Amino acid sequence: NPEDARLSKSYLFVAFAALLVGGILGLLQGLNRAGLLELPTWLNYYQVLTAHGLLLVLVLTAFFTIGYFYAGLSHTLGGLLPKVRKMAWIGFSMKLVGFVLAVIPIITNEASVLYTFYPPMAASPIYYVGLVFIVLGVWMCAFGAFINVANWRKNHRGQHLPILAFFATGVFVLLFFGSVPVAIEVLTIIPWASGWVETINVMVARTLFWAFGHTLVNIWYLTAVSAWYVIVPKIIGGRRWNDTLTRFVVIALVIMNIPGGFHHQIIDPGISESVKFVHVFMSLAIGFPSLMTAWAMFAVFERTGRKKGGKGLLGWIKKLPWGDVRFLAPMVAMIAFIPAGAGGIVQSTNQLNQVVHNTLWVVGHFHLTVGTSVMLTFFGISYWLVPYVSKRVLTPKINKLGVIQTFVWTAGMFLMAGAMHYVGLFGAPRRTSYTTYGDHATALGWDPYLLLLAVGGTLLIIGVLLQVYAVVHLMFFAPKGETEFPIAEEEENAPKTPYWTERWSRTILLMLLVVAMGYVIPMVDFIVNAPPGSPPFKTW
Template sequence: METVISQTGNASVFKEKANKILGVNLQDAKISKSYLSVAFIALLIGGTLGLLQGLNRAGLLELPSWLNYYQVLTAHGLLLVVVFSATFTIGYFYAGMSHTLGGLLPKVRTMVWIGFWLKIIGVVLVVIPVLMNKASVMYTFYPPMAADPMFYFGLVFVVLGVWMACFGGFIQVANWRKNHKGQHLPIFSFFATGVFVLLVGATAFVAVEVIFMIIPWSLGWVDTINVMVARTLFWAFGHTAVNIWYLTAVSAWYVIVPKVIGGKRWSDLLTRIVVIALVIMNITGGFHHQIVDPGISESVKYMHVFMSLAIGFPSLMTAYAMFAVFEKTARKQGGKGLIGWYKKMPWSDVRFLAPFIAMLAFIPAGAGGIAQTTNQLDQVVHNSMWIVGHFHLTLGMSVAMTFFGISYWLVPYLSKRVLTKGMNQFGVVTTVIWTIGMITMSGAMHTVGLFGSPRRTSYTTYFDNATALSWDPYLIFLAIGGTLLMIAAIMQVYAVFNLMFFAPKGETEFPIAEVEDGEAKTPYWTERWGVWIILMIIVVAMAYVIPLTDFIVNAPPGSPPFKTW
């Protein structure tokens, strides 16, 4: 301690060290605990709705008219893809920023609390019309399907809430950098910065879509809407959002997991390049969601394949880095042989097991993503259950399971409690059930999708058509997988609230791995966020200008609102 103080003579460094030694700042912990509580409540409700859908799709459950399949689908998507992921991400990164940047500034705390309540108001406004069956427009809310305006106002509040949290993060980071001139931002907060930049970038598109296009249209101020422009703006957001949740999971893979297994981080420079590359190239990837959309010329679609595949490159770098860390650490601990070292990994530790399976799942998940990015291959699977299987593997497995793994140390850290052996075992069992459930469900979805079963459709046999009937065995597996996932989700939510309120008192570490000894110093250019943001804007401008100009200049008459349900 004293060396630290005499070296810098800086009070804020002392505060940081004190923070690390004394544990979490209680005011900051309250913020993260609130966000995480909302996240896991959303998981429970969203998971239950998911089970209802799964049972319906398998033909086992007829949903009542007052809670139909499309209402359930809309709520399930929004609660899990937006609420669970966003609140977990913000709670997790704020805990880490408080830990690595010497506690949150009072004004940042205020901002993130305002953001929290804006989001709560937003979610309530979104859920009310969904429950009233006035907004069964699904997670993508594609025009010309139009929901009650309240639904869109709710989304605006959710975005405002996210922005408050993001700008709070920027203020926190800028303040730290002013007090630590010439130093690299701690790696955890570097990830947080990248995620918050992308969150602002992504939500800006959906904000334009909702505020300037959909709200005036749903209120009847304008008669028609340009459907293709709306879809394009949506996917600039939708694609980036899921990649943000993925980047959040990746942050734990790079920073947390090496510490949990007793190792060191792989190259600091490579890690920062991965974050920068994902920030610059991500938003334009939205186009591969529109690969079978009309109105975009084939040559533009082919060029966008390149942009989408470019995002795969940092993921490959991540895969390399992760397995390098595992092997290095295991060999240091006495692991031998070409692959025999894997025995030395802490398989019985849920904090490792859950994120490890998450990483493993990303191999087929990423490969599936590359297949879908390819124009010809996507034509086979687009709008089929394959796509649903894909995003359950990416989000439900790679992202959600990493989040679960994080919760086993983050929640006790925030609550000044400890993870007991029993709870760790419980976590391992939860992980195994979730894994089996997701493999079963996602596997069934991928397969039945290849056989032509459509997505976004409640159960039907199409007048006992033979092809449609042939899907049934797979759909039963979907229901079995969904049931197992529900069991695991209940266990996971139980674990989180147990660790938050009932686990034995004690101190839990915030596990941040150090860099390898003797690693070359990371160059300072990685810190030039202003340049990365400008590059991101230029890439986005170049990517979107062709189709958007075409959609607007050659616009069809537009569509009035439709209520298809």
């Protein structure tokens, strides 16, 4: 449907525009941290860092996810309902208005509070009003998706939701329930930042933020995983892995996700040891569906490679289409997820977290997870989704450019995230512009790694430019034609998927129970035993 295509295309356009601007800001930070660039007096490091975080982890990812899944819903459910399309456009406008409202105080240096906006740091209230609009815009899209899915189910009683729509439902459930805590947080911050109430409970605010923040991480991850299970097997000429396992992975990720946020607070004071212990377990539990995914994906690759004539222990690897960017980029993403996941386990483990907490290691970790695994998957998707919604085709030239982009991005992230991980172990702090702490020997020892970080960042900006060029070309200039929306078939003689997987109310109930297990005791504790609240600390 051309109208559905226009909707997704607009979402994707904003996503890649955010990549361009956010990437340039990232380079400024990288060069500054290495001591190679001094920012002009009218622009401070925290303005740049706030905008970089907001553009890349909120705007880019939200717009890409919604554009991709709305295209998937339209394709697999026989088109979007007119009212749903309208809701998605209203959501689009609300998110843009919210973004503009949030950016104005960042530009005037009245919101250098970073994308985590922890109280007692306070920004201009307009920043938070902007965030409210963004959340409301996301809810519009989530409810639009629910309406479309419910309508399909009403007309297809007893049938399983098509697999991509199943992933979309999981993601929108998480987007809605995950953003409820941040909406509550922002609504309590606005009166405080406006001076109508004097203090705020810092622990409650941080906890509400991370209930959202870490859910967001898993929303990106689940979006990437949907392409790994559903799209990549088709691109390599294979079939999807077991349908029941795939749906189970989605359900498990939805149920276990939200309390995962607590591991971001594992060093916070005011949380009892026993609660932290429960949360280490709850966070690590999220690793199990990821391990299932790793196993399933590599099994699909092996089966497909062997079917194509790959012999011996590893001969099947040669049969995979390494020259096809639609496969190469997500494949590198999956490989990067192995060290990325291991780093996540380190951070979720209380004792190990003490070594890396608030160091550049953590920044290295999320450039490996979201910056590499998620981004490379999104890039891989863009080489068929952008031409699909633009009624154009991927040419061999742009495919080649995509392959080069994948190498440049991988090398850039390897150097930058690698240097960040390493220098983090020597104590280099995150969120700090270049300083030698008065020529202290320890800080001087970080310099060579920070230089490597800047080299990686420079390669990455080349990667950003190549990627944005490819997207703009595929959107507006590539030859006209039909591009397939690649959805892999189930395996031959696949066992029948049990119907309990379709019981979303049960899944949501279990999710809420797990959320209650994770949050009721600490939240009551933070409120009942709260120390005196904090007045706002204005950053300007």
